[in-house]
Amino acid sequence: VGKKVQAIYLWWHKPVINKELLQSLPNLKVIANSGVGMDHLDLKLVASFGVKMANAPHAVSSSTADTGMALLLASARRLVEVHNISISPSMEYCEADILGVKIAGATLGIIGMGSIGYKIALRAKAFEMNILYHNRTRRKAQEEQAVSATYCKKIDSLLQQADFVMVVVSLTPQTHKLIGKRELELMKPTATLINISRGAVVDQEALVAALQTGVIGAAALDVTSPEPLPRDHPLLKLKNIIITPHLGIKTDKASYMITEEAVENILAALNGLPLPSEVLPS
């Protein structure tokens, strides 16, 4: 059977691509990933077997941006907390416990202004938010103006001013633990951290400490390290946190589009044509 396999469509990081598997599939030509992140793949290893790799960058941006905004709004307006109050048998609450934060006029700091980050900026602008961003490279002036975003060359400047910090980078050795104790301490004590990138971009232990001691106000995480977290993890016990099960691209439409992108790449590879979204080892 191994000899017949020419393509793998990787759905949710499975199967695990290691040396053993690659050796057992001599005719494998392409691995297509369901999503944009490639941090779970050893790109050099795969390339050394002469296998091409592709991701699905276009299908993910809108639904992931939607997730970022959903988490921002849910956190600001305390949606999970107040829903639980609404359906609880006692429904006793103090007015102060249900007051949220006004989003219009608040400052959103976007770390990572790629296609997903930019779509978030487009959405946040409609909510009358003030937008700052930090990125490896600065965007063109027209792109900045279209979303009224201000570039922060130093991440510190963004962290100090933002009411909401949204992390939208890809996971690389440079972004590993990008947000640690130092960065959390630079943030306002009333600020919320939203992570829709990868769990490992945040120093999780530092985040727990920061939330427990009021160094930052709240967090909303679609991604953690690992997923799911062990059931006794301190993050699960905190009151000022929302955690979602990596649902960034998990919509009917996005799944369909991702699969279409993957199939396009697979067919191209099998026909010896250039891949629409090939990923090369850096």
Add this chain to the structure above:
Amino acid sequence: MWYHKPAINEELLQSLPNLKVVASSGVGIDHLDLKLLSSYGVKVANTPFIVSTDTADLGMALLLASSRRLVEGHEMAVSPDTEYFPADWLGVQVSGATLGIVGMGAIGYKVAERAKAFEMKILYHNRNQRKKEEESAVGAVYCKKIDDLLQQSDFVLLAVNLTPQTHKLIGKRELELMKPTATLINISRGLVVDQDALVEALQNKVIKAAALDVTYPEPLPRDHPLLKLKNVIITPHIGSATKKTRWVMMEEMAESIEAGLAGLPIPREVL
């Protein structure tokens, strides 16, 4: 007057011969008998403009939370029983979907402005059609008949005020016109929806889900079926519940009262 208390009736008005002004929090005045108050020479003021943005934000928050199954997802992520996240657990895409706004006043229009940024297709139904420039600015298409809006929308958002005409505006007939994959979001008043019909529609999968900031009564009795449905998000009437907005509302109400007591024109008077 805060959250409809105290109840203003004939008894109360008779016992307060020197009452000059009632300042009501928020924009809705369906809980006030304006004719009765007027007959006692009492003036009324509300806080109509300051609530629009936060209420529109909440409408979008409910839309996003419902479509992406945020509350369910959080429960799964923190539940002691969770061992893994299922690969086939999906929500509904918001970007590119069709939003039908019923009631395109200040709040409805702000919802449209936000929804446009999500690449949503926007339909709206209103007593009057908006100006062309206002429609183009948000890419909204007018549906003279509410049926057209209900049949085409993936999300139906109610942003009308409560009047005798909008009482039970969304009933069995309207719910059956909606797509079985559609979600109803209510940020107006509980009585705009026929609640019993809504329960049935949700139980029988006539519509997919609902997200309600308002119910009738508030709060619902603890044994009410809406509290048990998995596809429902309920929030405790928090449309304007942000610290900043509540502060401004208080200031505005105090301002209206002071003007009323001084015999000056009352800001935000309701006639």
